Amino acid sequence: MASERIKEFIASSLWGKNLTAEQRRRVDNETSELVASAGQTVCHRGVRSEYWYGVVEGLVKVSNVSRSGRPTTLVGIPAGGWIGEGSVLKNEIRPYDVVALRDSRLALVPASTFHWLLSTSLPFNRFLIDQLNARLAQFVIRVEHSRSFHPDRHVAHCLAELFNTALYPGTATTLQISQEEIAFLAGVSRQLANRALRRLEDEKLLQVSYGSIRIINVEALRTFASNPED
DNA sequence: TCATTAAATTGTT
DNA sequence: AACAATTTAATGA
Known part of the structure; x- marks a missing residue:
């Protein structure tokens, strides 16, 4: 029980x-x-x-x-x-x-x-389809990123996915995670993750602090992942 | 409560 | 990958 x-x-x-x-x-x-x-x-x-x-x-x-x-x-x-x-x-x-x-x-x-x-349960099936579909989209974007070397975009995308409210309704805006783990998550080196995080902080999309990050604007983060201004 | 030390994390080359 | 600097956590007086 x-x-x-x-x-x-x-x-x-x-x-x-x-x-x-x-x-x-x-x-x-x-x-x-x-x-x-x-x-x-x-x-x-x-x-x-x-x-x-x-x-x-x-x-x-x-x-x-x-x-x-x-x-x-x-x-x-x-x-x-x-x-x-x-x-x-x-x-x-x-x-x-x-x-x-x-x-x-x-x-x-x-x-x-x-x-x-x-x-x-029909609602359960509906949920599963949504979840699998979201995962598929996530990995499709990853493949795109892996072909063009844009680590900042890629890190932004991975973080945006982590704060995907459609998939994870309970996620708070602050997440305890080290930059090293973010690097593993995004499949980039820690240096690149570090650089990307500070770039994203400059863009006022998130705030980094010791052992954690706070997302300021998920939508803008998503936009950044697909439309960088560089 | 404060100082010291270790461990974890971050910044840099 | 290695090293230095910084932050946090743990310990004990």
Whole structure:
């Protein structure tokens, strides 16, 4: 049985709020909670995907360590976001690690519950389509950026995605994250991330401080990512 | 509460 | 990648 905290999280989530009372009762019953401390791997690569994860508070990343030991972060998920539906849908071995970037609280929806929702709830399906579509758009833009070397734009885009209110309604304007992690997230060097952040601060799009950033204008950040004035 | 030290993060080459 | 500078957290008087 989920804690009050988790119940509230589900009830206010983009898909949970549209379930019937009966459906929500079942989800509440079957969802569990996981508290992860900073740096902890929530779910290891190579394990069969048993859960769909919701980020109640904190920040997690989906990452991969190459054979040569180089870490690559594919996507960051702040509070309010959901992750892991791809593997649960395909019932496959999880291809990536899910790691907590700082102390985080997660909601664990079992794969069986997930599939039941998929076959009974139209709003749930709608949410999944929106989520997958948003991810697709995110990666399409990334491919575009990877072909033209514009690290400032790219970092701006990655940050804007992190503050995407359509995907992560719970995200506050301030996020605790180091510049090093932002660099991993954007797939650029720390130097470039540092340079981009100060450029974006100059443009009054965000404010950087020790170990955290505050977004001042998400829309402008998005615009900057696609329409730089340089 | 304050000073000292270690650890984390940032700035620079 | 390496190093220096800065900020925060932890410790103990």
